[in-house]
Amino acid sequence: MKKFKEKVQFLLLIFFIFLIAYWTIFGDNGILKLRKIEQENEKVKAASEKIKAENERLKKEIKLLQEDRKYVEKVAREELGMTRQDEIIYKKKQDDGKEKK
Numbered sequence: 444m445k446k447f448k449e450k451v452q453f454l455l456l457i458f459f460i461f462l463i464a465y466w467t468i469f470g471d472n473g474i475l476k477l478r479k480i481e482q483e484n485e486k487v488k489a490a491s492e493k494i495k496a497e498n499e500r501l502k503k504e505i506k507l508l509q510e511d512r513k514y515v516e517k518v519a520r521e522e523l524g525m526t527r528q529d530e531i532i533y534k535k536k537q538d539d540g541k542e543k544k
Contacts, residue, residue: 468474507514519525526532 466473470476508518
């Protein structure tokens, strides 16, 4: 009877060890979940840095638009196609690369 009791205790001990190992690896707060969260955190940090860089670029552009008349004129010409009142724009047709035969 004593050997049976020792075997049961040993098996219970092994069972609890495996159970704890399973929870440690696969549980809600386990190692696999932790690694997944760390990877997501790195992605979020990278996206955040990208957004911060874009914000800085936009702040510089806003400052230029507010303070630099030449920059405003450049943007108006390039992006909006605006011209001065007495100015004439000549546009050259672009060749589409096809040869006529």
